[in-house]
Amino acid sequence: MQFPVEDIDADELARREALFGPLADTVRELIDVTIRSEADEDTILEAAQRIRDVTKRLNDRRCEGGFGVRFTEHGHMMTWGNAVSGLRNAIAPPLVVEQAADGGMCSDFTLGAAYEGPPGLVHGGVCALVLDQVCGMAASTAKPNLTGTLSLRYRRPTPLGPVRARARIDRIEGVKTFVVGELYDADGNVTVSAEGVFILPAWARGR
Numbered sequence: 001m002q003f004p005v006e007d008i009d010a011d012e013l014a015r016r017e018a019l020f021g022p023l024a025d026t027v028r029e030l031i032d033v034t035i036r037s038e039a040d041e042d043t044i045l046e047a048a049q050r051i052r053d054v055t056k057r058l059n060d061r062r063c064e065g066g067f068g069v070r071f072t073e074h075g076h077m078m079t080w081g082n083a084v085s086g087l088r089n090a091i092a093p094p095l096v097v098e099q100a101a102d103g104g105m106c107s108d109f110t111l112g113a114a115y116e117g118p119p120g121l122v123h124g125g126v127c128a129l130v131l132d133q134v135c136g137m138a139a140s141t142a143k144p145n146l147t148g149t150l151s152l153r154y155r156r157p158t159p160l161g162p163v164r165a166r167a168r169i170d171r172i173e174g175v176k177t178f179v180v181g182e183l184y185d186a187d188g189n190v191t192v193s194a195e196g197v198f199i200l201p202a203w204a205r206g207r
């Protein structure tokens with residue numbers, strides 16, 4: 001795995017965040033309204049054409065593959081393509097994950113129409129996606145641990161709307177970090193609980 005270092009200072013980092021963050025926010029709104037719009041046919045056809053035009057312009061210059069995980073010269077990590085928290089990723093809810101008082105990780109976020117599975121409810125795969133990220137971050141505060149096994153118990157449906165995710169380390173055994181986590185609905189009920197084994201990969205040992 002490559003982790004490129006970009007030769008940019010804090011001002012340039014802030015400039016890029018202020019440029020690309022609102023673009024992703026706008027596209028996220030677009031995704032939501034693409035699902036929910038009840039505009040007339042002409043409006044929909046015009047919108048599709050305009051989106052094609054602007055997509056073509058944005059495509060003129062782009063990086064190869066995904067964004068990757070990049071660092072600034074001062075060690076700031078840019079996970080801007082991340083599917084759950086990426087600043088430039090419009091399909092990310094996005095999650096802002098913070099350290100909780102118990103030393104684990106916590107995030108409050110909203111899952112709208114783009115994350116639906118059963119009517120009005122969050123898709124089970126989206127619950128897994130979010131918990132993988134938050135459990136992975138709890139496991140990776142010191143070293144990069146990859147998901148080896150993630151076991152989920154779907155205890156009750158997760159309604160679309162405000163959701164909380166929490167995760168913390170249960171124990172560490174050699175290269176394996178065992179993590180537990182939960183999703184909560186707006187009333188504070190646990191909807192999904194997770195147990196994960198996160199592994200410090202062979203290529204990262206001794207680094």
Ligand SMILES: CCCCCCCC(=O)SCCNC(=O)CCNC(=O)[C@H](O)C(C)(C)COP(=O)(O)OP(=O)(O)OC[C@H]1O[C@@H](n2cnc3c(N)ncnc32)[C@H](O)[C@@H]1OP(=O)(O)O
Nearest residue numbers: 132133136137140146147148149174175197199200201202
């Ligand atoms: C900060 C950002 C956080 C982001 C979080 C997002 C989380 C993610 O999405 S990560 C991406 C999804 N995960 C992956 O793609 C991982 C794919 N798998 C792999 O790369 C490898 O199989 C990997 C790294 C898990 C293990 O490979 P390797 O490093 O060679 O392990 P290896 O040396 O064989 O085994 C080490 C130990 O782990 C155990 N182990 C290996 N694989 C697994 C597994 N899948 N589940 C449980 N335990 C495992 C072994 O039994 C061994 O245990 P012990 O030390 O007791 O003998």
